[in-house]
Amino acid sequence: MGELVKLFRGLADLTQRDLAERLLMSESLVGAYERAERIPTTAFLVEADAALGAKGVLASCVAMMEEEKYSPKFLNWKRTEAEAASISAYETMLVPGLLQTPAYVRALYEVRVPMYEPEEIDRHVEARLERRDVLDRRPRPIVSYVIEESVLHRPIGGTAVLKEQLAHVLESVRTRNHLTVQVMPTERAVHAGLSGPLKLLSTREGRNLGYAEGQGGATLFSRPEEANRLIDRFGALRAQALTPWESVALIERMAARP
The missing domain is CATH 1.10.260 (434 Repressor (Amino-terminal Domain))
Known part of the structure; x- marks a missing residue:
């Protein structure tokens, strides 16, 4: 170009x-x-x-x-996500990408190490926010998230940005019956997610994909046995986390803090 x-x-x-x-x-x-x-x-x-x-x-x-905004692995994931029948993720550090507010996203990229140039930040923020349309496309995907309680305490961008972000999560859950958010309480010393965050997609053709990111890069899990292992792990995480109703109550308390 x-x-x-x-x-x-x-x-x-x-x-x-x-x-x-x-x-x-x-x-x-x-x-x-x-x-x-x-x-x-x-x-x-x-x-x-x-x-x-x-x-x-x-x-x-x-x-x-x-x-070109995305790595080849993530581009394949992004394309599948746009048409997936279900989307699931366990997040240990951040609010799930599809639920992030513009201010929260920008704060994330502004503190990246090594630093991005302002134009690069704008490009990445635009790319992240455009993915949120997936939540409201038709037919609706079934979306399930489990997030660590510590995410609710981490003031990325400052207290005001975090409060806005928590309010957005609550509004998203209340206005979308196809979206579920559960919180893994910090007091849960042992659970199925100690190996790290994970993402899952199920296509309308019945294919399952898994995705995991770390300091060393990203891994796409496309073989059935690999994806099924992550599906089992996510099922255990949902069983070990707070119920959706308990989770909403906890997020409400966190959002109401001064």
């Missing part, structure tokens, strides 16, 4: 500075896009298309850019 931008900029007889001034951005960012050091945003491609008279060629690259 960067080469295409450079090509059309040359055909328009514009310098990088000229294009940057027209699009109200830095010359260095235009250069980074052209050298493929950064993935262009949707807005950049659409606006550059108009500014350079590309007649839709650059704008048509938006779909390609969307795929």
Whole structure:
């Protein structure tokens, strides 16, 4: 895509500075896009298309850019998630991605190590938030989450952001009968999730997939025996966690704290 931008900029007889001034951005960012050091945003491609008279060629690259937001493993997961019959996850550190608020998501990326550039943060926030549409598509997926109680205490982005996030979780549960959130109490010393977080998808064709992320990268579990092992583990987690009603009551108490 960067080469295409450079090509059309040359055909328009514009310098990088000229294009940057027209699009109200830095010359260095235009250069980074052209050298493929950064993935262009949707807005950049659409606006550059108009500014350079590309007649839709650059704008048509938006779909390609969307795929480049994700690693190949996660892209496969994302595509399956968009049409899954059921979505399940056990989270140990964060509120599940499909339930995260914009402020919570941005706070996560702003404290990442190594740090992201502001443009990269915007791109990742956009990608994370667009996935939330999965919750309300039709037919509705059955969504089940188990989260560690410590997640409710971790003030990512500050107390105000956390309170807004907890309120959003409560609203999501109350307004969607296909969504269940359960809390694993900290006092539960031993349970089935001590090996770490996990995610599960079931397709409408009956295929099951598992996904796990760690410091060393991500693993996609597609073989039936691997996915079934994670399904069994998640079933045990749900049995060991607080009930959905107990969990809502706990989240309400946490959200009401001063």
